[in-house]
Each structure stands twice: as C-alpha cells, then as structure tokens.
Amino acid sequence: MTALTSDATTTSGDGAAAPARGARRLTTAQALVAYLSVQRSERDGRVRRLVPGLFGIFGHGNVVGLGQALEEVGGELTYYQGKNEQAMVHAAIGYAKATRRTQTLACAGSVGPGAMNMLTGAATATANHLPVLLLPADVFMHRRMDPVLQQIEHPTERDLSANDCFRPVSRFFDRVTRPEQLLRALPEAMRVLTDPAETGAVTIALPQDVQGEAFDFPASFFLPRTWSIVRRPPAQQELAEAVAAIRGARRPLIVAGGGVRYSEAEEELARLASELGIPVSETFAGKGCGPSGELALGGVGSTGTLASNRLAARADVVICVGTRLQDFTTGSQSLFQHPDVRFVSLNVCAADAHKLGSTPVVGDARLTLAALREALIAARYMTGDDYRGEIRREQAAWRDALDADLAPREGETISQAQALRALNAATGEHDVIVTAAGTPPADVHRMWDPSNGSEQHIEFGFSCMGHEIPAGLGFRLARGSAPGDVFVVIGDGTYLMGNTELVTAVQEQLKVIVIVIENGGYQAIRSLQVGKTGVAFGNELRARDASDGRLSGPYVQVDYAANARSMGCKAWRAETLEQLTDAVAAARRHDGPSLIAVPVEPHRLMAGTECFWDVGIAQASGSERMRELTAEHQAGQRTQRFYAHAPAREQG
Ligand SMILES: Cc1ncc(C[n+]2csc(CCOP(=O)(O)OP(=O)(O)O)c2C)c(N)n1
Ligand SMILES: [Mg+2]
Numbered sequence: 001m002t003a004l005t006s007d008a009t010t011t012s013g014d015g016a017a018a019p020a021r022g023a024r025r026l027t028t029a030q031a032l033v034a035y036l037s038v039q040r041s042e043r044d045g046r047v048r049r050l051v052p053g054l055f056g057i058f059g060h061g062n063v064v065g066l067g068q069a070l071e072e073v074g075g076e077l078t079y080y081q082g083k084n085e086q087a088m089v090h091a092a093i094g095y096a097k098a099t100r101r102t103q104t105l106a107c108a109g110s111v112g113p114g115a116m117n118m119l120t121g122a123a124t125a126t127a128n129h130l131p132v133l134l135l136p137a138d139v140f141m142h143r144r145m146d147p148v149l150q151q152i153e154h155p156t157e158r159d160l161s162a163n164d165c166f167r168p169v170s171r172f173f174d175r176v177t178r179p180e181q182l183l184r185a186l187p188e189a190m191r192v193l194t195d196p197a198e199t200g201a202v203t204i205a206l207p208q209d210v211q212g213e214a215f216d217f218p219a220s221f222f223l224p225r226t227w228s229i230v231r232r233p234p235a236q237q238e239l240a241e242a243v244a245a246i247r248g249a250r251r252p253l254i255v256a257g258g259g260v261r262y263s264e265a266e267e268e269l270a271r272l273a274s275e276l277g278i279p280v281s282e283t284f285a286g287k288g289c290g291p292s293g294e295l296a297l298g299g300v301g302s303t304g305t306l307a308s309n310r311l312a313a314r315a316d317v318v319i320c321v322g323t324r325l326q327d328f329t330t331g332s333q334s335l336f337q338h339p340d341v342r343f344v345s346l347n348v349c350a351a352d353a354h355k356l357g358s359t360p361v362v363g364d365a366r367l368t369l370a371a372l373r374e375a376l377i378a379a380r381y382m383t384g385d386d387y388r389g390e391i392r393r394e395q396a397a398w399r400d401a402l403d404a405d406l407a408p409r410e411g412e413t414i415s416q417a418q419a420l421r422a423l424n425a426a427t428g429e430h431d432v433i434v435t436a437a438g439t440p441p442a443d444v445h446r447m448w449d450p451s452n453g454s455e456q457h458i459e460f461g462f463s464c465m466g467h468e469i470p471a472g473l474g475f476r477l478a479r480g481s482a483p484g485d486v487f488v489v490i491g492d493g494t495y496l497m498g499n500t501e502l503v504t505a506v507q508e509q510l511k512v513i514v515i516v517i518e519n520g521g522y523q524a525i526r527s528l529q530v531g532k533t534g535v536a537f538g539n540e541l542r543a544r545d546a547s548d549g550r551l552s553g554p555y556v557q558v559d560y561a562a563n564a565r566s567m568g569c570k571a572w573r574a575e576t577l578e579q580l581t582d583a584v585a586a587a588r589r590h591d592g593p594s595l596i597a598v599p600v601e602p603h604r605l606m607a608g609t610e611c612f613w614d615v616g617i618a619q620a621s622g623s624e625r626m627r628e629l630t631a632e633h634q635a636g637q638r639t640q641r642f643y644a645h646a647p648a649r650e651q652g
Contacts, residue, residue, distance in 0.1 A: 023216035028179040028206065029062075029069035031215070032135075034222050035186050037076035041102045041194055043229040048099070050190065050227060051106050051133055053078035053477070055088035059110025060149070061137030065211025066108055077106075080477075080508065083500040085109040087470035089121020089201075091501065092132040094434065094474020096125075097457050101199060101262045102229060103478065104131040111137040111208055112150025115163055120464060123169040126200035128258070128285065128461035129324075129349070131193040134170070138163050138207040141177050163205040171200035177207060179215035187225075194227040196262065196364070197349040231263070232348060234363035234371055242344045243375045245359045249317035251338070251387055252278045255300055255329065258285025258461075259322015259347060265366035266290075269321065272373040277383035278319065279391050281308035283329045284441060284460035286322065288450035294392060299445035301329040302613040307398035309611050311391065313337045318356075320345040322365045325355045328460065332614035334639040343643060346372070357645035402447055405607045414577055415604045416517050417443050422577040423487065423515065426584045429453030430484025432475050436460070436467035438491035439524045440517060443606055466498030472512040473505055485588055488514045492541065493522045495560060499567075505593035506568035513587040514564070518599040520555045527605050532615060532633060534625035540602075555602075564595035571595040612636040 026034060039050040054077050058067050070079055082088035085107070092105040109115045115136030125132040139151045139161045147153045154160045167173045172192040174185045189202045246252060260269055270291035273280050280290035281300035290296055298305040300312055312318070312335050320343060323329060330336070333356075336343075345358035346368045353360035361368050406417050420443050427433070429452070435441040436459040444456055457475070459467045472488035479486070495516045505512050521541035530536050543553035561571035570590045574580035580598055587594040617633045618626055 022219050024219055024222065025214055025216050026073075027065070027069060027212050027214050028176060028182060029066040029211040030073050031179065031182050031217050031221070032066070032186070032204075032206075033069045033074045033077055035182070036106060036133075037074070038222060038224040039190055040224060040226040041229055042226050043102050043231075046102075047226060048103050050103060050193065051077070052103060053080060054106040054108060055080045055082045055091055056108035057082045057085055057088070057110065057114055059112075059114050059137070061111025061114065061208045062108055062135075062206065062211065063110070065208055066135065066137070066206065068212070080105075081504065082107070083503055084498065085114050085117035086121045086466060087498055087501045089118050089125060089132055089134065090464070090467045090470035091474040091477070093121070093125050093128070093130050093459070093467070094457075094471030095478045096130045096132065096474075097471070098432075098475045098478035100264055101131055101196060104133060104193065105474070106133040106135055108135040109137065111139060112162060115205075116165065119165055119169060120466075122166055122201035122203065124459065124462040124464045124467060126169050126171055128459065129196075129199055129262075131199040132201050133189065133193060134166070134201055134203040136163050136166065136203065136205050137211070138175060138205040140209045141207045142209055161205075163203075166201070166203040166205070169201060170203040171198055172202040173205070174203070175205040175207065176210060179210065179213050179217075183217070183221060190225070190227050194229050196229065231364035231367050232362070234346075234361045234368040238359075238361045239368075239371055239375055241359050242346075242361045242372060243379055243381075245342055245344050246317050246319065246376060247379050247381050250384065251311070251315050252317045252319060252383065253311055253315035254278050254280040254290070255283060255318060255320045255323055255325075256280050256286040256290045257283040257321060257323025257329075259365045260286055260289045261322075263322065263348070263365035265322070265364075265369055268366045268369040268373070272369050275373060276376055276381060277388060279311060281305075281312065282445075283323050284445055284458040287445055287448070287456045287458050288454070292451035294388075294395070296451075297391075297395070298398075301331055301335060302609060302611050303328065303442040303445045304609055304611060305398050305446055306401055306610060307391075307394040309335065309609055310394050316341060318343045320347070320356075320358065321369065322347060324352050324461065326461065327614065330356070331611040333641055333643065334612040334614075334636065336641065336643070337639070341643065356643040401607070406447070409604075412601045412604065413575070414598075414600055416440070416519065416600045417447055417606050418577060419515075419517065419580055419598050419600060420444060420447060420489070422580050423489070423584065424448055424452065424454075426581050427452060427454045427485075427487065430482070431455070432457060432479075432484060432486045433489060434459075434468055434472045434475060434486065435489045436471070437463045437465040437494050437524075438522070439527075439605060440489040440491055442524065444489065446606060446609070465494040468494060469499055469505075469512070469514060470501040472514070473501055473508075473510050476505075476510040476512050477508070486512050488512055490514060490516055491523070492516055492518045492520070492558070492560065496558070499563070502564060502567045502569055502593055502595070509592050511591060512593045513584070514569075514593070514595040516560045516595060516597045518560065518597055519602040523602060523605065527603075528615070532617060532629055534623065534629055560597040561595060569593045569595050571597070573597045573599070575599055612639055614640070
C-alpha cells in the first residue's frame with residue numbers, strides 16, 4: 001500500500017505541476033471531507049468550488065465517523081444543520097439550480113431513516129437532471145453484531161441494506177466498503193455531478209464502521225482538482241439534418257426547457273428567435289428563459305398560455321431546446337396536431353434529443369443554438385409576415401383572456417392568480433420565485449410575466465411538495481449577498497408538509513420570503529378530481545363530519561403566520577392585494593426570513609388551457625356522471641398521437 005501511495009503524482013487539474021509525495025493516513029470520512037474541500041468546477045473560464053458545503057443531520061450512523069471528520073478536517077466545507085433529510089436535498093437542488101449546475105451541496109443522513117428520508121430528494125434531483133451529492137450512512141460491513149439498530153435484515157439478500165433503494169433514483173451509486181475504494185468512487189462521482197448529460201443524484205453510501213477505518217491515501221488524491229463542464233459542440237451532420245427539417249417550416253415553434261437556463265443560453269435563444277422570427281414557448285423548467293416581446297408565448301402544455309397552445313396545435317416544426325418533453329409539456333402527446341408535424345430536438349442528453357421521433361442534435365444548448373442560427377441564416381430561412389401576424393393575434397387574444405380571468409368578482413375574496421399578479425408587479429430584476437407543487441407552479445407557468453427581470457424556478461420534473469422552502473434556502477445560500485430577494489410561493493397543503501427548514505433559515509439568517517396561499521387544502525387535486533370524476537373526496541382540509549363520516553365538515557383553521565412566528569420568522573396575513581403589496585415591501589425591509597399568509601377564494605382556479613392531460617380514468621362506475629366524464633376523457637385520449645421519426649432526407 002505505502003509503495004503505491006508514497007510515489008504518487010497527480011495527473012489532474014490545477015496544481016498538477018507539483019508531484020505530491022508521501023501519504024496521508026486518514027479515515028474514510030476524513031478523506032472524503034478533505035477531497036471534497038478541494039474539488040472545483042469550471043465553465044467558460046469561471047472556476048468555483050464544486051461542493052462548498054454540506055447539509056447534515058447526525059445520528060449514531062455518522063456522528064462519530066463523518067461528524068468527527070467534519071469537525072477535525074472540515075474547515076473548508078461549511079456545515080449546515082438540516083431539520084429534515086428530504087429538505088436538505090431540496091436545498092442542494094436549489095443551490096444547483098441557482099448556480100446553473102456548476103455547484104451543489106452534499107447531504108449527509110444517518111443510517112436507516114435518516115438515509116431513507118433523502119430518497120424523495122434523490123428522485124427529485126435525478127428526474128430534473130440536477131446534481132446533488134448524497135452521503136447516507138449504512139449498516140456495518142463487518143456484521144459482528146447484526147442485526148444493528150435500523151437494519152432491515154432482508155431475508156434472502158443479506159448484503160442488501162435499505163440504502164439499495166437509492167439505486168433506481170441515482171445517476172451514480174456506490175457503497176464504499178473499504179477506505180481505498182474512495183480513490184475510484186470519488187472521481188467518478190465528481191465526473192457524473194459535472195456531466196450535464198448524466199447529472200442527477202450521486203449517492204455514496206458510507207457504512208458506519210468503514211467511515212472510521214483508516215488508510216494511507218496518496219497525497220496526490222487531495223490536490224485541488226478542477227472539473228471542466230465542457231460545452232459539447234453539435235456534430236455537423238446532425239446540424240445539417242436539423243436545418244433540412246426546419247428550412248421548409250411555415251409555422252415553426254420553439255419549446256424552451258430547463259436546458260436553456262442551465263447552459264445560460266437565454267441570449268443565444270433570443271437571438272435565434274428574433275433573427276429567424278420563430279416564437280418561443282416555455283416548459284416549467286424553462287419558464288422565463290425565452291425572449292420577451294413579440295415572440296414570447298409563455299408557458300406551453302397543460303398549464304400553458306392559449307397563445308402557446310394554439311400555435312403549438314398548428315405548428316409544422318417544433319424545435320425543442322433542452323427539454324425532457326414530459327406529458328405536461330406535450331399535452332400527453334396530444335398538443336401538436338399538425339398532421340405532418342415533425343420535431344427537431346437540441347439536447348445535451350442524447351436520450352432526450354431522440355424523443356418524439358425528433359431529428360436529434362446532441363450538444364450544449366448555447367453552442368447548438370448559435371450554430372443552428374448561423375446555418376439557417378446561411379440557408380436564408382425566415383418565417384413569413386403572415387405567421388408573425390398570426391402570432392400577434394394569438395398573443396393579443398391570450399392577454400384579453402387573461403385579463404378577463406383575473407378580473408375581480410363580486411362577493412369573492414381575492415384569487416391566487418390575482419395575488420400572483422400583484423406579486424409580479426412588486427418584483428423585478430434579480431428577484432427569484434420558487435414553486436413546485438399544487439396550483440402555484442401552474443399559475444406561475446401560465447400568467448407570470450418575466451419581462452420585469454425576475455427569475456422563476458419551477459420544480460415540475462417531480463413536482464415534489466416540500467421542495468419549495470428548502471429550495472428557496474438553497475437559492476439564498478448560493479446567491480449570498482447578491483441583490484434581489486428569494487420568494488417562495490407555496491400552497492397551504494404543501495406548507496403543512498414541509499416548513500421546518502424555516503428554522504434553518506433563522507439559524508443562518510437567510511432572507512427568504514414565503515408566500516403561503518391559503519385555500520383550504522389540496523385544491524389542485526380537488527379540481528382535477530371534480531373535473532374527471534364529478535365528485536369531491538378527501539382533498540380539502542376539512543374536519544370529519546359526524547353526519548356522513550367523511551372529511552366534509554368545516555375547514556380546519558390554521559394560523560400560518562403564527563406558525564412561522566413560532567419558528568422565529570416575521571409574518572403577516574394579507575387579505576387584500578394592497579395588504580399583500582405592503583407586506584412584500586415590509587418583508588423586503590426585514591433582514592431574516594419571513595412569511596405572508598394570503599387567504600384566497602378556495603375554488604377559484606384559472607380558466608382552462610385547451611390542452612388535454614391524460615390520467616388513469618375509471619372505466620367502470622355506477623355513477624352516470626362518472627361514465628359521461630370517462631367518455632369525455634376517452635375522446636381526449638383519441639387526440640393523442642404517435643409522433644414518428646421523420647428525417648428530412650427520407651422524406652425526399
Ligand atoms: C410529496 C407529494 N405528495 C403528493 C403530491 C400530489 N399533489 C400534487 S399537488 C397536491 C396538493 C397541494 O396542495 P397545496 O399545496 O395546498 O396547493 P393547492 O393545490 O391548494 O394549490 C398534491 C397532494 C405531490 N406532488 N408531492
Ligand atoms: Mg392549498
């Protein structure tokens with residue numbers, strides 16, 4: 001061992017010139033901490049710490065291993081104390097989003113439940129292609145005293161632990177059963193974290209005995225290493241095929257996804273759109289990354305604008321940029337109704353670039369958009385005046401429909417969309433809005449006007465209730481003292497599921513402004529239920545009623561502002577739009593975290609989007625209404641399409 005270590009030299013990154021001699025005797029956990037402390041990422045010449053901090057909750061499974069290491073050698077790895085392990089992962093996701101996937105945080109949970117609580121966060125990160133580094137503690141490898149506390153004891157697979165549940169929700173998984181395995185596991189983990197096509201949850205399970213086991217690590221292992229996040233250029237052949245597919249288009253439409261934002265390709269997208277006259281619609285993750293002005297269509301799909309959806313229904317070529325094309329975006333593959341519609345998909349991830357039978361262009365969004373723009377200009381491509389007129393008419397019709405939808409109604413309290421419009425007016429450049437589940441992401445996607453310079457970050461790849469507040473913390477942490485405020489818009493149901501990271505915000509003095517929309521429970525789901533089954537059951541926050549034995553009694557009253565105050569936040573309740581605007585101004589003046597509770601009209605949701613969304617419908621029922629609704633839904637299912645691969649050259 002020592003022979004290997006004492007002569008080791010580095011082949012990596014900055015500092016590579018100096019050969020490192022000797023070995024460092026460290027425990028697995030100490031080596032992990034020392035290694036993370038010197039990893040950096042680089043994109044476009046800007047170097048940053050790749051993992052500058054770690055969220056953790058200790059238990060017996062990691063306090064004497066990883067906890068010991070952090071205390072002794074963790075001076076360069078800021079430790080944040082989580083309040084719930086799932087929330088820690090959401091904070092890391094927020095951090096990764098804020099830094100456009102160039103940085104993230106590590107999350108350490110103890111063995112058993114602490115580790116398992118991170119699973120939902122892992123899935124959220126993986127579904128969204130967002131880097132997070134997860135360090136769940138694991139059971140003993142030596143097994144001298146099995147079964148130990150928090151061990152599941154699988155009857156037929158004794159080498160399996162609860163942590164094997166991370167495998168399907170991770171992009172990289174390893175269980176480090178000997179200290180020296182870190183020499184292989186950690187570089188591979190960093191590679192996956194920094195590869196835009198592969199990134200997601202990266203999980204390294206740390207058995208509690210192994211965390212404390214020592215090894216003579218080569219000193220070179222701990223030299224600073226910089227991981228370049230390379231912009232992969234598109235292949236000329238794929239580009240040529242994309243040009244061939246687009247050049248005959250009369251009604252092209254761009255669908256911009258999160259990949260545009262993560263690649264920081266917004267300007268390049270705006271340039272292509274304006275020089276070629278192609279309108280831009282946006283997915284949830286891409287919300288706000290398209291251009292503003294006459295080619296901006298806003299959200300697309302199930303929660304999209306009428307302008308986007310009507311133009312999508314007639315588009316002949318759809319140019320997808322950095323999108324995973326999930327069913328909310330495609331209207332469950334019913335949105336694009338042009339009989340000969342074809343897709344061109346620009347994506348750094350080949351699997352995404354090939355979806356919907358697309359003509360794929362695999363590469364970085366910014367480079368690919370620039371190359372495509374040049375190639376289309378060289379081919380003298382440009383949309384016609386008639387199409388531009390059509391776009392303007394659809395935008396005007398959408399603006400009118402939105403104004404009518406948001407108008408005050410006699411005898412009603414304010415609506416959520418009205419509150420969002422007021423918030424939209426009270427925010428501007430550098431402000432960030434974070435949403436994830438319920439109706440807030442849907443409404444932000446549809447009606448938020450990003451032309452004031454605010455950024456919207458909607459987590460809807462997994463739409464995970466509980467993402468919002470910790471993700472807001474992640475944004476604030478990543479942005480440090482940079483200008484602009486972080487607003488979290490969250491439903492009352494979701495607030496009840498995950499709010500305790502507000503204590504962490506107080507602990508760290510992180511200024512996050514949480515807007516809780518009070519509407520008596522899970523209204524997004526109630527509305528879906530009533531629309532698809534004709535009845536309301538089990539979704540509102542109501543007391544059990546003795547007469548029918550169901551949850552049909554009065555609304556349960558929760559004082560959300562008092563709840564936030566009890567955790568150390570400032571809090572207000574705003575019942576009118578004026579009160580909301582005033583509360584936002586007061587929250588901006590306050591240094592720490594705050595909350596504004598906004599009661600809204602419970603059943604008033606935004607009007608429909610003319611977009612079908614498929615859900616598993618009841619094919620048998622004793623209720624006539626249910627049978628009618630099933631027939632209606634099945635009519636929608638008949639509009640679903642199979643989009644075949646149609647490369648230009650095979651079409652002649
Ligand atoms: C962890 C998790 N559990 C369940 C769901 C399903 N779900 C989606 S929205 C929603 C209701 C959210 O209620 P609330 O936050 O009050 O928002 P509202 O629907 O009232 O706008 C539920 C239960 C989910 N997305 N995530
Ligand atoms: Mg609600």
